[in-house]
Amino acid sequence: MRKLYSYKDLEVSVADETEVTFSVELVSDGNIIATTINIPKLPPEEDPVIEDAGSVPMGKAKDLRGDATVVFSDIINLIPQEDTIEIHYKVNDELVLAHKNPKCEEVRPLVLLLIKFVP
């Protein structure tokens, strides 16, 4: 069974009018990732998806208040030279979470982030 790494108490302080950008960065080599960001104001089929690494705009911070924003990653690492999976999640270039797990523990981790955007 694939292991779910759940990070539920993440909090990011951003001013109301600030545009928020969410990024995924690869640290370890050869990761294959799909990351979906559930933005409450968007219909589900329009939620942005980041393949492997990249950035997506999430709109103004004031529109992200209230419930936590859900980010869900499906990660695979199948290159034989790599023995650790490490991924960085960032908001406006600030590190929110550094996920790291040894491959002997899980080669296909699922990563869940619940991020609260506060003023």
Place this chain on the structure above:
Amino acid sequence: MKTKIAILLSLMTVSLAYSQEKLTPLKVPASPASSVLGLQPTVVLTPKSYDALETALYSNFLGDNGVSVPDDFALEFTPYWTKDHGLTIYDYLYAKSLGEQLKRNTSFSVATTQNLVLNDSVNSTAIALGVRTSLYFPNKSDKQAVDSRLSELRAGQRTISAIGAQVTPFAFTDASFEDFWGHSKMHIESFLKKEYPNLTTEETNQFLKDLFEKGKEMGYNSGDNDTFLAAFINTIDEKLNGNQLYVEFEDYIKNRYGLTLDIAYANMISFPTNDFEYSILPKQAIWVTPAYKFKDEFDFLKVLAIVRYEWYDTDYYARYFENTQFYSNNLDYGLSAIGEFNKFSIQLELIGRSSSAEIPSGFDAQNNPLFRKVSDSDFQYIATFSYNLTEQINLSYSLGNRFGPVANDQNTLVSLLGLNFGFGAPSKKDLGLVQFKGE
């Protein structure tokens, strides 16, 4: 001796414990350094395993003193993979330049022996240093195989991440499973239709029905639902064949179709008086090994062509290997085939050797030295059987007839047992503490 045995047992114990979950089985040890030192009898340098660091211990199978801890040791090291580079899978599979491939695949090896016998009586120490690299030539079949597997994997990943992002908020409310399902079902159906347009309505309905039935039994618990969420997502992953697709792609990456070119160089440094201040470089060798990996029904088979050129310091051999026929140059050429069947593999090699040397034959009328050119040919055939005791410990046995060695050219029987240990790539980050929240 007891200390050596203790160290060997410790290494095996640590490696056994560490290797339980490893996914990169080792192969027969074959570093350039150990080859030039004569620790391994085969001419073929099989491709290096994927471990950043490999060590090997060698022992003569038919020793005088029964089973003993060997004094012969080899180590091979690939610097590039000791740290992270953030490569995507495509960057990893298709290096942008030749230089980048060289950087990634270059490994350095060191081997040492304390059993280099000089003049039939003196045991001396010798060290060998080697370097090798490997170039892969991508081809159409490889590209198709990669794209097809990657596309299937990514469809499953997009589906799971989209479903995970949508159903999570409902998994953490004070609701029942039926409420959770009521909110989630339409999203799951929608994402399935988007990523798998060929699914029929019946298949989609069956998928949802199975998921609902299994979900009911997962112990939905209003409050902290990490365990339920993980089980729910895993059920979707199973139905999408996620693990199967992963295993197939991983297997392909380790056995890509097409042509690989391995190039290696090694030299031997001899310490004939066992004094560090006095050393000689008596032997050097270069290997060029093109290899071809077949596909489909012959995907267990790899064929290698071998060219090895060795050259010797004739003064050294004249002094320390008296009354021995030796040549200053050897050119080896031949073929090898490797068959891999899960944990077991067999390698056969047939190699011809052409040797030549210029030998002093007196002086002419003006007292200039005269030489005569001598040449010889030889033939080597060796079979190597190997078995992976664990993913990180490889046991190999070689049997056959090798080229006549310099010191005793009648001693051509090969019967050698090898034990190879692999270690992953430690990095500075591994030393840091990482906190995982939940599971």
